[in-house]
Amino acid sequence: xxxxxxxxxxxxxxxxxxxxxxxxxxxxxxxxxxxxxxxxxxxxxxxxxxxxxxxxxxxxxxxxxxxxxxxxxxxxxxxxxxxxxxxxxxxxxxxxxxxxxxxxxxxxxxxxxxxxxxxxxxxxxxxxxxxxxxxxxxxxxxxxxxxxxxxxxxxxxxxx
Ligand code: DQA
Numbered sequence: 494x495x496x497x498x499x500x501x502x503x504x505x506x507x508x509x510x511x512x513x514x515x516x517x518x519x520x521x522x523x524x525x526x527x528x529x530x531x532x533x534x535x536x537x538x539x540x541x542x543x544x545x546x547x548x549x550x551x552x553x554x555x556x557x558x559x560x561x562x563x564x565x566x567x568x569x570x571x572x573x574x575x576x577x578x579x580x581x582x583x584x585x586x587x588x589x590x591x592x593x594x595x596x597x598x599x600x601x602x603x604x605x606x607x608x609x610x611x612x613x614x615x616x617x618x619x620x621x622x623x624x625x626x627x628x629x630x631x632x633x634x635x636x637x638x639x640x641x642x643x644x645x646x647x648x649x650x651x652x653x
Pocket of ligand 1: 517518519581582583584585586606607608609610611618
C-alpha cells in the first residue's frame with residue numbers, strides 16, 4: 494500500500510466531522526415562502542440529515558445564525574476539528590466577501606447548498622461569492638439538496 498493511502502486510512506479511522514451551516518432566514522424554512530422553500534422545517538431537514546449521517550458513519554453538527562459575524566466566528570472556531578462544511582449562506586451568498594474570506598481562510602473544503610435553484614430566480618441571486626472556490630454546488634432540489642451535498646462531501650473526502 495502506498496504511504497499516502499495508509500495515512501488517509503489512518504485519518505478516517507476516526508469519524509469524519511462535518512458541519513452544516515445555515516445562514517439568515519433559514520430558521521424560517523417551513524413557514525417562509527413555502528412555494529419556493531417547501532413546507533419542511535429546518536429541524537425536519539436536520540433530523541433527516543442525521544439519519545443519513547448515521548448511515549454514512551460520519552459526525553454532523555448544525556449551526557444556524559442570522560448574523561454574518563456569528564457565522565464567521567463559528568467557521569473560525571470550528572475549523573480545526575472539521576473535515577468538511579456544507580453551507581447554505583442564504584442571502585449572504587450573494588453579498589458576503591467576508592464569509593468567502595472566512596471559508597478560504599480556514600481552508601476547510603465546503604459545498605454550497607441552496608434549497609431553490611438560484612439561477613432560475615432573480616438576477617441578483619445569480620451571483621455567488623462562494624461557488625467558484627467550493628468543492629461543488631447543489632441547488633434546486635429542496636431539502637434533498639442537503640442530502641446530495643452530504644453524500645457528495647463524504648464520497649469526496651473518502652477518496653482524496
Ligand atoms: C437560498 C437562496 C438565497 O438566494 C436566499 O436568499 C435564501 C435561501 C436557498 O436555500 O434557496 O435565503 O439560499
